[in-house]
Amino acid sequence: WHPVNRNSFIAWDLSVDPTPLYELSAEEIAQRVFTRTDELPAGTERLPLKEVHINKAPVLAPAKTLTPDQAERWNLSGDTLRKHLGMIKNGENLTSKMHQVFSSREFAKTTDVDAQLYDAFFPAADKQAMETVHQLSDWDLADWPAPFKDPRGEEMLFRYRARNFPDTLDEKERERWEQHRTARLMSTDPAFPGLNFERFARELELAANQVMDDPVKLQWIQDLQLYAESIYPAMDW
Missing domain, CATH: 1.20.1280.70 (Exonuclease ExoI, domain 3)
Incomplete structure (x- = not known):
């Protein structure tokens, strides 16, 4: 569980080797979790540590619901996932280190x-x-x-x-709404929990790569892309 926010727990993407969690210090892990990708040193990748917020209705499914066809489509290897899970289960306890990582960021009460x-x-x-x-x-x-x-x-x-x-x-309210939309959709804060345009674009690209052989689903993704373009905030330069 998160050491400060009791409504969230910390998760690791098991498709990625968890070795860095054991080799890096808490400070180094925090840097690679909370720093924007384009601000990290060249050749350094962000670590896939995520917070799952239980009070924001996350969709979580048991591992057994993942069918072989879905795993193949999403390029997931059951052997790899189980191997990485075993590394975490059998490795040193990471609770203390994770608490250091996530306690290093002051938990600000949301104003949204x-x-x-x-x-x-x-x-x-x-x-x-x-x-x-x-x-x-x-x-x-x-x-x-x-x-x-x-x-x-x-x-x-x-x-x-x-x-x-x-x-x-009215005009004042429209301006207020546009300012809110812009702040939400164009946010560059890596800790921002919502789906901004940058994350949405990455997820669309990933989804498209997974259904390249399915024209119907590709059309759905293209429709989502068109919708995203239609709600892109009007920017005053």
Whole structure:
């Protein structure tokens, strides 16, 4: 488990040899986990240590759900995965070192309301107000004086309107929404938990390489690429 954030645990990509976890110091591991790829020394690769956030609805499946066809398509070797798992199981305990690695980064409480949904319960009055939100029309909602007591409520309502009823936003609200989209989609922070354009592009490329012989799935990926281009933030230069 993460030494500070009790809602996440630390995972290693078993397709990669875990030897560096034993050979490198905690400081060296931290550098190769938290430094952006383009800022690492030449020839140095980032280590595939990941945080899995249990309060953000991750999709985790048992290993037995991976079929031989899927493993071949994704270029995964069961023998390799089992070998690397055995190295970790039989090697020295990494708990202390991982705690040093992840404790070296101060755990900053997120200020993004999308990630704060499970931080605390909403007051009863706010829950009632949320019910009202779904009963109002789009334009009535635009003029509705949101009565939320919890500070998360106003921003959640704004984003709900922006995502579902963008035509009801005034000029100031549209600018506010565009600034939010740009910050989210163009983030270059390696610790950013969301899916920015850089990560999305890498995942699309990986997915395309895995389904090169399937024209239907390739078309899906191309459609996703077109969608990404359609929501690319307008940049003022």
